[in-house]
Amino acid sequence: MNSYGHIPEATVARLPSYLRTLVDLAAVGVSTVSSEELAELSGVNAPKLRKDLSHLGTYGTRGVGYDVDYLRFEINGALGLANTRPVVVCGFGNLGRALANHTGFTERGFPVLAAIDTDPAKIGHTFDGVPVHSPSEIPEVVKHHLIAIAVISTPVEASQGAVDRLVATGIRSILNFSPINLTVPADVELRSVDLSTQLQILGFHLQKAVIDES
Amino acid sequence: MNSYGHIPEATVARLPSYLRTLVDLAAVGVSTVSSEELAELSGVNAPKLRKDLSHLGTYGTRGVGYDVDYLRFEINGALGLANTRPVVVCGFGNLGRALANHTGFTERGFPVLAAIDTDPAKIGHTFDGVPVHSPSEIPEVVKHHLIAIAVISTPVEASQGAVDRLVATGIRSILNFSPINLTVPADVELRSVDLSTQLQILGFHLQKAVIDES
DNA sequence: GGGACTTCGTGAGAGGATTCACAAACAGAT
DNA sequence: ATCTGTTTGTGAATCCTCTCACGAAGTCCC
Secondary structure (H helix, E strand, C coil): CCCCCCCCHHHHHHHHHHHHHHHHHHHCCCCEECHHHHHHHHCCCHHHHHHHHHCCCCCEECCCEEEHHHHHHHHHHHCCCCCCCCEEEECCCHHHHHHHHCHHHHHCCCCEEEEECCCCCCCCCEECCEEEECHHHHHHHHHHHCCCEEEECCCHHHHHHHHHHHHHCCCCEEEECCCCCCCCCCCCEEEECCHHHHHHHHHHHHHHHHHHCC | CCCCCCCCHHHHHHHHHHHHHHHHHHHCCCCEECHHHHHHHHCCCHHHHHHHHHCCCCCEECCCEEEHHHHHHHHHHHCCCCCCCCEEEECCCHHHHHHHHCHHHHHCCCCEEEEECCCCCCCCCEECCEEEECHHHHHHHHHHHCCCEEEECCCHHHHHHHHHHHHHCCCCEEEECCCCCCCCCCCCEEEECCHHHHHHHHHHHHHHHHHHCC
């Protein structure tokens, strides 16, 4: 019984970071942690962390702190990570392969069970345990593995087409890494991570720093 | 006369997206674009786009729209992309190699001129035009290529160490892809992109959708 | 040159997110 | 049982962001 009251978007975005810290703490054998410590390790300030956690429920004990295992369990539940969610990667080039191998995906409950690519040399083969299928097989692959989330790492020319096919088969959650603005129906959630956008933001601040000090 | 008046952080984060759209429009031969069109193509609404651009200056002409080339030039300037900023990639595994190959980096003025890795089999060799150096060579590499930005794609165990070395040589802008919370001095800008965090956020919304409709 | 039409730039208001300070609650010692 | 320490949970205030409506400014046609 968690996640009732609306959890703010900004809080949701930070929960994975807290979860990561808690997992690390548990691995080192820590059983209790204060908001001060947990915040420090997660890179936020303590009041923000407490407010964030207060949106999930009251899981701490005053004078003591938070029980690492219990809080971990609760955040896990709030994020819906109780059960694993298989993922398909579309576009099995350098980036796609790196993502499929990325241990963080499987470790956090998002195993990459299949890949899609147009290259005949890859289709039908298995790389690092991930079988590659042709785009026309998307419906069977999705149905067979009960896939609900797709990752796009195709070249930009192919991204919109891949998205359209995925949406047509019922996929409602898409994570896009290709540097292009894709369009999806209103009931599909599309998150885009443009790797070079982040560099551009860094560049902006670098330049600003130079201007500011002149 | 651009980038003086403070540009809001939220606006800065969207400028790269606008720039991308403008480049695409220019490539197709479009010379003028309205805020409505540009917003649609960039995935935001028109008033937001206009407000964003108004922070840079008044570059549109009423009744007509924006001159594609001119606006492109101005956003480019505001983001500090007038000159290229070479980048070093630390950790030349699957992800690191994919990033170094990522055409988006070079295309947008962030050429990857060098990589750092601890694997003796890679050090001294060049992959896809990128020479691999040992961690001890960081200072020379940074100085030689005038590098101001570093990308971290090492395994989590090595990330903090790599960051410390980079900071010691004067790097003040770091883009981290390893799923761990790193600590840097206050005058260093660290942006972290955890690929699986994005999946976790998608997972949260998926679960919420199920709860909401029950 | 004037009028109709289009589109930008922006001020005011609403909605979120962050900060901060402090009361409430618990543990542990005596 | 009481008192002292500590640490949480949260309302109030501030700041940032987004939305929306409309005046201002330009184009185009007659």
